[in-house]
Amino acid sequence: MTYGNLSDLEESAKRCRRRIIDMVYTAQSGHPGGSLSCIDILAALYGKTMRFDPHNPDWHDRDRFIMSKGHASPAVYSVLREIGVLSDEDLSGFRSMGSVCQGHVDRKWTRGVDFSAGSLGMGLSFGLGSALAARLDGSDRHTWVLLGDGEIQEGQVWEAAMAVPHLDVVNITAIVDRNRIQNDNFVSEQMGVGDVSAKFASFGWNIIEIDGHHMPSIVNALDRSRESSVPTAIVAATVKGKGVSFMEDNPAFHGAAPNKTQYVTAMEELR
Amino acid sequence: MTGHSEPGASRDGYGDALLDIASDERVVVLEADLGKSTKSCHFRAEYPDRTFCLGIAEQNMAIVGAGLAEAGRVPFASTFAIFSERAFEQFRNGIARTGLIVHLCGSHGGMHTGPDGSSAQSTEDIGIFRTLPGVTVLHPSDRNSARSLTVKLLEHRSPSYTRTVRNKTAEIYSELEAKNLEIGKAAILRKGTDAAIIACGVMVEQALIAADALSEGGVEVMVIDMHTIKPLDLDAVLMASETGAIVTAEDHSVIGGLGSAVAEVLAETSPTMMRMVGVRDEFGESGSPTEIMTKMGLTSDEIIRRVNQMLTK
Structure with missing residues (x-):
């Protein structure tokens, strides 16, 4: 609950975008496209929605956030920097030996990271476990799971999607970053995922479809999902590489770092 | 412990143990539609609120365990040994690597499981789980030792894989002898x-x-x-x-x-x-x-x- 209004959140997201580009450029490796597509959502979660104490990231009764597409780690690190859990120095070590900012998010290395991802398809299962634990604890803490739309090709995602409503788990929200691009190419080319909303709905999820870059819609959807009496899947239409013109909608920047010229251009655009 | 002196299978010992440790509220039991076979069904009957069936979905079961463990619970998940192999990468990346403590039991291990044939006769499970850093691998020889060693997993500070078997075998240990067994000590x-x-x-x-x-x-x-x-x-x-x-x-x-x-x-x-x-x-x-x-x-x-x-x- 750091930021009072929407324009603060938007400014926060912009700062995070700059950090994402910085990290990937400095490391000369990493995944900028899918970090930029979900960063507005993360800025809203950590800046407003989530019950989280930056001074005590290990607080037992905090909301849990699971970045299931673990390669979008720069988004997580940039927002943890935004709220003061990580430092600029931490971020500058991204992907280098000994850094707290491992290539993929890792709970053993980074305070404030709840699950070690990087192998796709596991985050919603972990979130289900977190949500069941909250229920057993009698706590109203919420679990937020961010999934990629390429990631949902993994069958385990649907094992979990089936189980959440079946077990009457309501204190969980799945957010699908529908940026339509995966490692090799567009999702529709690699393996079409069909109607994502209908799939979740068929198992009993409440569906909210939003523009994943429109801050008022994001904040509203997150608030509504917390109050929902059934689990909510937010399907967020996003643009891969959002905010950097030559990265937008470009499969080449799923997992590639900008060169020096591109870096300068990107930082200009994100001023 | 309540008494079970009749011969049994090591999977019965697993079921006995879950009841032995049930009074500890941290204990949660996960199933993948084989609770009647792995013997977690007895825990389910007594503690339905702390038992979760994930359906025939072992990969999900393993990582649900990780999520519960992160929040302080001690999950005991079971399926057939052969299907534990299906969740191997989940166990590797989501449990062993994360340092979260989940205990996985694979019952019906080995050729000994018999008439179901080769699809059910896991003869690789111990080998693959043994490759994972920090993972304890158990294979008790009878009902009483399976019970005692499973009870000791409650305070064990590593994730584990335990293989049990389907069929009854001779009693190797009395209950008292079994209680003196220690994980890691032959x-x-x-x-x-x-x-x-x-x-x-x-x-x-x-x-x-x-x-x-x-x-x-x-x-x-x-x-x-x-x-x-x-x-x-x-x-x-x-x-x-x-x-x-x-x-x-x-x-x-x-x-x-x-x-x-x-x-x-x-x-x-x-x-x-x-x-x-x-x-x-x-x-x-x-x-x-x-x-x-x-x-x-x-x-x-x-x-x-x-x-x-x-x-x-």
Whole structure:
């Protein structure tokens, strides 16, 4: 609950975008496209929605956030920097030996990271476990799971999607970053995922479809999902590489770092 | 503990243990539609609020366990040994690597499971889970030891894989003897200086039968129940090596299992003449446990043959 209004959140997201580009450029490796597509959502979660104490990231009764597409780690690190859990120095070590900012998010290395991802398809299962634990604890803490739309090709995602409503788990929200691009190419080319909303709905999820870059819609959807009496899947239409013109909608920047010229251009655009 | 003196299968010991530790509120039980088989069903009947069936979805079950563990619960998840292999990468990346403590039990392990045939006869499970850093691997030999070792997992500070078996086997330990077992410390069941048999699971009974028969012929062999495959009890292995002839016996592939674990240690410390009784790189088939174990060479006779082979060298 750091930021009072929407324009603060938007400014926060912009700062995070700059950090994402910085990290990937400095490391000369990493995944900028899918970090930029979900960063507005993360800025809203950590800046407003989530019950989280930056001074005590290990607080037992905090909301849990699971970045299931673990390669979008720069988004997580940039927002943890935004709220003061990580430092600029931490971020500058991204992907280098000994850094707290491992290539993929890792709970053993980074305070404030709840699950070690990087192998796709596991985050919603972990979130289900977190949500069941909250229920057993009698706590109203919420679990937020961010999934990629390429990631949902993994069958385990649907094992979990089936189980959440079946077990009457309501204190969980799945957010699908529908940026339509995966490692090799567009999702529709690699393996079409069909109607994502209908799939979740068929198992009993409440569906909210939003523009994943429109801050008022994001904040509203997150608030509504917390109050929902059934689990909510937010399907967020996003643009891969959002905010950097030559990265937008470009499969080449799923997992590639900008060169020096591109870096300068990107930082200009994100001023 | 409540009493269960009748013979049973090691999977019954798992079921007994879950009830023994149920009063600890941290304990949660996860199932994948095989609770009646793995014997978590008894816990479910008493504690439905702390039992979650994830359907036939082992990968999900494993990582749901990780999520529960992160929030302070101690999950005990079970399925058939063969299907635990389906969740191997989840166990690797979501549990072992994360340092979260989830206990996975694979029942119906090995050729001993019998008539279902080769699709159900896991002979790789111990080998693959043993490769994971920091993961404890157990394979108890009877109901009482399975019960005692599972109870001890409650305070164990590592994730674990435990293989149990479907069919009833002889009682190796009284309840009292079983309570004294410790994870990571092998049990010396018989002393002898001519050779040593290091066995696990259902082959412990075969090892004892073999030792009796050898003794009648004047050969005294040490018998060790290596119920903990990892971390391996190095002192026990070195003690066995002092006899100069070791047979390992397991209802598991000789590639990667107990025999491999013992050989790995001895090769670097005390090279010792060894023979491995186990599955020789092949799949099984339908048959009664006795039939298939005989066909695969998983018998006391095979152990005796291997001991004699070394002693006549």
